[in-house]
Amino acid sequence: MFVIVVGGGKVGYFLARELIGSGHEVALMERDRDRAAQITEQIGSIVIAHDGCEGKYLGEAGANRADIVTAVTGDDEDNLVICQMAKHHFNVPRTIARVNNPKNAALFKHLGVDEIVSPTRMILGSIEADIPVHELLILAALGGGELELVEAQLREGSPAIGMLAGSLELPDGCSVFAAIRDGRAISVRSDTQLREGDRVIGIGRAECEGELYKILLGEEPETAD
Numbered sequence: 772m773f774v775i776v777v778g779g780g781k782v783g784y785f786l787a788r789e790l791i792g793s794g795h796e797v798a799l800m801e802r803d804r805d806r807a808a809q810i811t812e813q814i815g816s817i818v819i820a821h822d823g824c825e826g827k828y829l830g831e832a833g834a835n836r837a838d839i840v841t842a843v844t845g846d847d848e849d850n851l852v853i854c855q856m857a858k859h860h861f862n863v864p865r866t867i868a869r870v871n872n873p874k875n876a877a878l879f880k881h882l883g884v885d886e887i888v889s890p891t892r893m894i895l896g897s898i899e900a901d902i903p904v905h906e907l908l909i910l911a912a913l914g915g916g917e918l919e920l921v922e923a924q925l926r927e928g929s930p931a932i933g934m935l936a937g938s939l940e941l942p943d944g945c946s947v948f949a950a951i952r953d954g955r956a957i958s959v960r961s962d963t964q965l966r967e968g969d970r971v972i973g974i975g976r977a978e979c980e981g982e983l984y985k986i987l988l989g990e991e992p993e994t995a996d
Contacts, residue, residue: 773795778850782869784813802823808820834861844869845871850869854883907984924969931989935961936961947972
């Protein structure tokens with residue numbers, strides 16, 4: 772498999788090194804010439820000292836025959852441009868983007884990036900798993916980012932407390948299928964009555980997050996100004 776990695780920071784460097792070690796063909800693009808030279812000394816001549824945001828250089832790196840282009844720079848805008856160019860100009864079958872600001876994830880999905888990786892959201896999820904907070908927790912992105920596995924802890928004031936799961940007016944394409952109650956997992960059926968303290972597990976389309984939040988927690992999620 773031929774993979775183009777754009778971004779020669781620590782993420783790109785270690786990703787390229789691991790891919791090479793697994794026997795894949797790799798091209799690593801890094802626009803900073805000093806950094807590119809440093810990486811070349813460590814992993815060889817696979818490094819291309821040009822900007823992956825420019826179609827000319829992405830083409831020279833072999834995008835027309837790449838199986839995957841992954842953009843892992845520290846700039847979300849650059850990562851989106853790279854993936855868009857790879858997908859629409861070079862017909863790359865699969866694009867993967869690093870998303871530094873989780874609020875940009877929906878835009879990346881909407882514009883057709885095949886898979887997104889959000890280190891911020893992953894770390895936040897790990898923290899919130901240990902320190903429950905009054906909000907909808909994204910456990911994982913599924914189906915190339917189209918679906919999300921979510922958890923909501925029902926605390927005092929939640930409109931879902933006391934309701935039968937089957938009576939929840941969930942958005943189309945969303946469902947609640949399990950809950951953690953008194954330290955053990957239970958299956959949620961239509962006749963399951965939800966209780967205060969339940970950690971409800973559901974799955975749904977990413978764009979339904981706000982509706983799920985309101986149904987299960989009774990308030991609108993906070994948004995940035």
